[in-house]
Amino acid sequence: MALVPVGSKGIGHVSSLTPDLNMEAKSGFSILLIDNDQSLLAPLQKVVADGDASISYAASVHDGLETCTECSFDIMILRDELTDGPASFAIAEFQAVTDSPEIIIFSETGQVDQAEHALKAGVWEYLVDPLPAEALATVLKRALKYRRNKATEATDSLQVIRSQLARRGIIGRSAIMQNCVDQAVRIAQTEGNILIYGESGTGKELFASAIHSLSSRADHELTVVDCAALAPSLIESTLFGHTKGSFTGADRAQQGLIQQSHGGTLFLDEIGELPLSSQKKLLRVIQERTYLPVGASSEQKSDFRLIAASNRNLNAMVEAGSFREDLLFRLKTFYLELPPLRLRRSDIAELAYYCRDSFCRRQKLKKKTFSPDYLMLLTAYDWPGNVRELQHAIERSMTEAQESPTLYPKHLPSGIRIQVTRKKLSQEQSAGPDDLPPPSLSAGDDEHLPTLKEVRERAVALQEKTYLTRLLRVTGGDIKKSCALAGISRSRLYDLLNKYGLTGRSPQDNPSL
Known part of the structure; x- marks a missing residue:
């Protein structure tokens, strides 16, 4: 790994496989350039010449991710094609290991996908520019200005909002989840229509409820309509309402859900x-906020904010002609x-x-x-059912454990344990023994020569496992002691221990967590 800090103190070089606990604490704004060469460092350094920010350098996606586990960056600048793959497809990984950075991808030719x-x-x-140096300097200036304004905003109120959302069940400190929370907070202040997409169990209704509660309409009703549960023959009367005698069984007029959502x-x-x-x-209801009850002769109006959600790819449905x-x-x-959930x-x-806490409160x-x-x-585990499946697994574990004060893997559903075991065995069989030394590079074996990326990854894995x-x-x-000594979070340590099949000793869990 190559990390080159650039700033008022000159250029240095750090090469390490484990965190340097003596690394100087960051001051000002931190920028990371990930490029195959260092030629763009000089023009970008001029942008931060006033000492307000510092620039570090990494040569590949792998090196950049390693750097981000040690330092947090405000802005990241990545070339689209790097030695170990396209930068665009590693964005989620960077967002997961550093704190909501502003990410700039630059390309000399551009790739649509x-x-x-x-x-x-x-x-x-x-950014697409055949000579990106000047354009990148301009973009970096704008990104720094945005970051400065963002840093001076009233963060206390945002923290209060996040706490409120956590109490409603929107949990997660990962960058990708915090980005969703920040988007929801901003969207809530508007009146525009919203489409929420997510797999089943990701919390679409929770976010819809949170957006409503943070909006100017919070004093009025949130009307929830499960479109999948509506009988085809009753969709219009359920949404638009109906007049008395408009169809068989309509013995009285009925207000629809659209009118109930007024205000x-x-x-x-x-x-x-x-x-x-x-x-x-x-479509007309959304355009005009007017609708015609079944059996009525005149339209009615309803002033509502619309939020829609789907776990299906609506763009694909449009192409198929079903939406x-x-x-x-x-x-x-x-x-x-x-x-x-598998991405966070x-x-x-x-x-x-x-x-666990919610279940214990409900069941006393x-x-x-x-x-x-x-x-x-x-x-x-990959959690195909997402948060909803996790919740059910925890509740089942609590029931299976009976009088045991601690939950162990044996208390989880067997299907979860089997899937994790299969995944681990498959990885071991495809990767080979971790403890074997790197392959010999002797003459005559050129046709079996591994790639540089494979050698590097294997060496890093061996060093990580030895260190852990x-x-x-x-x-x-x-x-707890391991986290403190290694300088990493508990979730990161669990990820690494799971990766290498290692086990820590049961700590005295804090029941208030």
């Missing part, structure tokens, strides 16, 4: 399940995509504590502690 992926991930800018928020969950005929009528394109355009004034594994432990039970093995297994083994021996396997 990479640009689309980068912009969807929320990068500050995707408040209308949440259409799983909107992709609506048939095309209903989509057409809903109206004009309706999709009107739904997506604002777009919020919630990440699956660092949040799993915090979510597990929240689910004494809190149980989690063994390190239990949390490591939770982190290793010694760390556990020094601390007696105590997780």
